[in-house]
Amino acid sequence: MNRYSVIPWPYAALFLCVALVGQEFLLRSFGAQPAMSESAYRVFVMTLGVASLALIVLPPRRMAYLLGFLVCAALMGWALWLQYGEGLEPCPLCMFQRVCVSAVGIVFLIAAIQNPGRTGAAFYAVLTLIIAGAGAAFAARQIWLQALPKDQVPACGMGLSYMMDTLPFTAVVRKVLEGSGECAEKGWVFLGLSIAGWTFVFFASMIAAAIALIRRD
Numbered sequence: 001m002n003r004y005s006v007i008p009w010p011y012a013a014l015f016l017c018v019a020l021v022g023q024e025f026l027l028r029s030f031g032a033q034p035a036m037s038e039s040a041y042r043v044f045v046m047t048l049g050v051a052s053l054a055l056i057v058l059p060p061r062r063m064a065y066l067l068g069f070l071v072c073a074a075l076m077g078w079a080l081w082l083q084y085g086e087g088l089e090p091c092p093l094c095m096f097q098r099v100c101v102s103a104v105g106i107v108f109l110i111a112a113i114q115n116p117g118r119t120g121a122a123f124y125a126v127l128t129l130i131i132a133g134a135g136a137a138f139a140a141r142q143i144w145l146q147a148l149p150k151d152q153v154p155a156c157g158m159g160l161s162y163m164m165d166t167l168p169f170t171a172v173v174r175k176v177l178e179g180s181g182e183c184a185e186k187g188w189v190f191l192g193l194s195i196a197g198w199t200f201v202f203f204a205s206m207i208a209a210a211i212a213l214i215r216r217d
Contacts, residue, residue, distance in 0.1 A: 065112035072105025100135030128210035142196035
């Protein structure tokens, strides 16, 4: 069983209180217009909370990998429902994030089947760090685009399928990272975070869990 440093509950409660008060001040300072610092604060608070919860409830290694795979599958199912059920078309950055979610899910599924020891868990943690880290970078780029003032948002660009058919892969990646107008839209928001914000939270939490599983028997 993992052992973490114990934080007395009053300090944890105080930290939570300070975080919520800080968020309230930020919301009042920036008003209705989203700002990068406000978005970054929201993502940080949610990432801290979700990652901490994931580490607290982390099951044994094999079950954790299987649970991680199921979470990835559920996220992809939710993304497809938003696309085909709600009519929210994914932008190029969204598509790259979907690829990373699927890849992390495959890594977790293989790990669940193999049920590795500590050395194997370290290998899968590195894979998760690389793939989820790339996904987090795509999500962070989209969060930044969504926080831009409307007059600074880039114009809408080519679709991902068209770029894949006409441009080299490196050029496609560069174009996607540059962003476009459709990537700056917030089609779905929950607790103040867009899809990109929650995707970043997911990737960061999966990285934390994969690293913790190295020492989890």
